Amino acid sequence: MKKIAVVEDEEYMRDELCTMLKRAGYATLEITAFENAVEQITALSPDLVLLDLNLPKISGFQICQNLKQKTPIPVLVLTSRDQLQDELQALKLGADEYLTKPCRKERLLARINNILKRYEGRSNLLEGPGFLLDRESYTIYIHNTSMILPKNQGKLLEALMTAELVSAEELCKILWGTTEYIDENALQVNLSRLKKTLATLGMKQRIVAIRGVGYRLERSMEP
Numbered sequence: 334m335k336k337i338a339v340v341e342d343e344e345y346m347r348d349e350l351c352t353m354l355k356r357a358g359y360a361t362l363e364i365t366a367f368e369n370a371v372e373q374i375t376a377l378s379p380d381l382v383l384l385d386l387n388l389p390k391i392s393g394f395q396i397c398q399n400l401k402q403k404t405p406i407p408v409l410v411l412t413s414r415d416q417l418q419d420e421l422q423a424l425k426l427g428a429d430e431y432l433t434k435p436c437r438k439e440r441l442l443a444r445i446n447n448i449l450k451r452y453e454g455r456s457n458l459l460e461g462p463g464f465l466l467d468r469e470s471y472t473i474y475i476h477n478t479s480m481i482l483p484k485n486q487g488k489l490l491e492a493l494m495t496a497e498l499v500s501a502e503e504l505c506k507i508l509w510g511t512t513e514y515i516d517e518n519a520l521q522v523n524l525s526r527l528k529k530t531l532a533t534l535g536m537k538q539r540i541v542a543i544r545g546v547g548y549r550l551e552r553s554m555e556p
Contacts, residue, residue, distance in 0.1 A: 335449055338362040338379040340370055340396065341411075342388050346434075350383065350411075357442055367391050371399045379406060381448060384428075386412040386419065394426060401427030403495055405460045407448045411436065427460070459494050462552060464536060466490060475534055486527045493540065493550040500547035524548070 337359045341347040351361040362377050364370050367388045374382055382400065386393035397408050409430040410423045420431045429451075430444050459466045464475035471487025473480050482490065485508055492499050492507050505512045505520055528540050541551045 334358065334360045335381070336360045336362055336377070336379040337445070338364055338374050338377060338382045340364045340367065340374075340382060340384045340388070340393070342367065342385065346385075353438055353442075354383075354445075359445075367396070370396050371403065374400060374406065375404055378404075380452070381445060382406055382408045383445075384408055384410050384412075386410060386414050386423070394422060397423060397428050398426040401460060402462075405452070405458045405465070407452050409444060409448060411441070459491060461494055461538065461550075466494060473534065475536060480530075480534065482530065483526070485523045486530055489523060489527050490550075493548065496549075498543065498547050498549045504548065 335358075337354055339347055339350050339354070339361055341350060342365075347363060347365075351363060354361050362379055364373055366373065368390050370391070384393050384397060388396070393410065393412065397410065400406060400408060407429045408427065409432065410428045411432050411434060412419070413434045415433040423431050429448050432441060432444060457468045459468060464473060466473050466487070468491055471482040471484060471491075473482055473490070488507050489504060492504060501517065501520060502512045504524075508520070508523065524540060531538060531540070537552050538550050539552075540548055542548055
């Protein structure tokens, strides 16, 4: 049974959506603490997120952006905001569909079904800005092409994609299972190789060292 996380602050609307989804054969997960919604959703690992934009304390736009930076989980925005600029912004941040309330039940269920079909077999994929990484084979998909990364490069890229900041110690454990007897130069060699690969693929992301803290993946500001 497919699981759908419902991120909606209006209780009546949330109950109505969950009832409709259950009748259509889906399991529902209600997200009501919005400030840590991304962490909850990541832990629950649903097949799809139904996301409102007007939420207390945090914007649905921010949730969409953070979730898409960390997971390949599809997002369907369902909101009362009917301005074109809102739709374009949500899609730019990674939303897979955008529907405005009120929305006919048949239309919503059809869009959900289409998204789930598109994502079948993509559970191993991590989605980054403009590219995908297969966690199992470490195949990177970008610019209508693909490349299988060496294992260590794949492990490093996966770690950098799934956390905002990763320490050198954590990266060493990911690569070699320990931090003992590891020359830091060995880590630098692997990071340099990954940087070269990203540049060769024409990616806009770059690996940035934060002195005394660790490393993170940033989008280059260069045109």
